[in-house]
Amino acid sequence: MEGVIDAHTRDLLTRRPGFDWTVTEFVRVVDARLPPRVFRRHCPELDAGVTTPSGVPVALQLLGSDPGALATNAEQALRLGAIAVDLNFGCPAKLVNRHDGGASLLRDPRRVRAAVAAVHAAVGSEIPVTAKIRLGFSHRRLALDCARAAEDGGAAQLVVHARTRDEGYRPPAHWEWVGRIRRHLRIPVVANGDIWSLEDYWKARTLSGCRDVMLGRGALADPWLAPRIRHWLATGEQLAATPWQARAKVLADFAALQRTTLPERVVTSLIKQWLNHMRQRDAEAARRFQALKRINDLETLLAGLGCKEPEPECNDLALA
Numbered sequence: 236m237e238g239v240i241d242a243h244t245r246d247l248l249t250r251r252p253g254f255d256w257t258v259t260e261f262v263r264v265v266d267a268r269l270p271p272r273v274f275r276r277h278c279p280e281l282d283a284g285v286t287t288p289s290g291v292p293v294a295l296q297l298l299g300s301d302p303g304a305l306a307t308n309a310e311q312a313l314r315l316g317a318i319a320v321d322l323n324f325g326c327p328a329k330l331v332n333r334h335d336g337g338a339s340l341l342r343d344p345r346r347v348r349a350a351v352a353a354v355h356a357a358v359g360s361e362i363p364v365t366a367k368i369r370l371g372f373s374h375r376r377l378a379l380d381c382a383r384a385a386e387d388g389g390a391a392q393l394v395v396h397a398r399t400r401d402e403g404y405r406p407p408a409h410w411e412w413v414g415r416i417r418r419h420l421r422i423p424v425v426a427n428g429d430i431w432s433l434e435d436y437w438k439a440r441t442l443s444g445c446r447d448v449m450l451g452r453g454a455l456a457d458p459w460l461a462p463r464i465r466h467w468l469a470t471g472e473q474l475a476a477t478p479w480q481a482r483a484k485v486l487a488d489f490a491a492l493q494r495t496t497l498p499e500r501v502v503t504s505l506i507k508q509w510l511n512h513m514r515q516r517d518a519e520a521a522r523r524f525q526a527l528k529r530i531n532d533l534e535t536l537l538a539g540l541g542c543k544e545p546e547p548e549c550n551d552l553a554l555a
């Protein structure tokens with residue numbers, strides 16, 4: 236997630252078993268071949284086995300509309316060691332769409348196909364090319380055509396964010412539409428959108444019929460969501476709700492990782508950004524956010540979160 240989930244966040248979110256793979260923030264492709272440093276900035280894991288420190292693979296995501304430029308940059312990514320290239324046809328940002336990127340291609344399935352086919356021709360014999368779409372731009376009438384276009388272009392897997400671009404992030408996510416798409420495709424289809432809890436996970440799976448789901452904001456709101464799902468699948472047992480101390484420990488670890496490269500001021504706002512995601516689903520996080528949102532000093536912020544001396548037992552959650 237652009238501006239939100241970087242390599243440090245991926246590291247923290249994959250420390251406990253839960254995720255099978257992760258995707259970088261998008262690398263914006265316009266025309267020229269981007270220099271290696273751009274790829275390494277988005278995906279520092281390129282120099283570390285292209286996995287998170289705990290061994291979860293990282294796919295590199297490209298966003299653009301020009302098939303030739305996407306192909307050239309996919310080649311560059313491959314040369315730098317990428318193990319999978321994901322193409323973003325879901326971004327709803329006005330600026331991105333105005334420049335003809337992200338979800339704007341969903342208005343014409345032929346363009347989705349051309350982009351995927353060009354990248355597949357460039358790297359598809361070496362590494363998988365995957366794609367991410369929404370259900371459409373303003374309506375869902377082209378949802379299946381866009382999905383088929385990605386498959387025909389050579390995508391090895393398709394993630395479907397179960398909303399149109401115009402629906403933004405507004406609930407509900409239309410998981411049953413992901414099921415319609417899945418039934419017509421041969422490649423694996425992954426359901427995405429509004430999975431915040433184990434119950435949502437199960438509903439999304441049931442309505443879409445997909446074996447796999449992709450988590451976005453839900454994993455930030457509850458860093459134990461993926462482990463919670465994994466644990467339940469493996470044992471049928473439900474983990475207890477994530478206690479505040481465990482969340483605070485994640486934020487403290489995040490601050491320590493970010494401080495190795497970023498100034499205190501930037502780290503302070505990143506911590507507040509993550510806390511803002513947590514507060515959507517947690518009353519204690521909401522209370523702390525309200526009390527701390529104007530604090531601009533990192534030490535005071537961490538103290539206010541109660542994570543000056545993180546509790547070691549926060550690493551594990553008890554069973555419910």
Ligand SMILES: Cc1cc2nc3c(=O)[nH]c(=O)nc-3n(C[C@H](O)[C@H](O)[C@H](O)COP(=O)(O)O)c2cc1C
Pocket residue numbers: 236237238239259260261296323325367396427428429430449450451452453
């Ligand atoms: C701030 C923000 C940044 C995002 N950046 C990306 C991105 O770079 N690439 C991408 O494929 N999706 C991106 N997304 C979309 C999410 O990956 C996901 O598809 C969407 O939020 C719906 O899933 P969720 O309800 O689980 O969050 C972003 C979403 C948000 C809110």
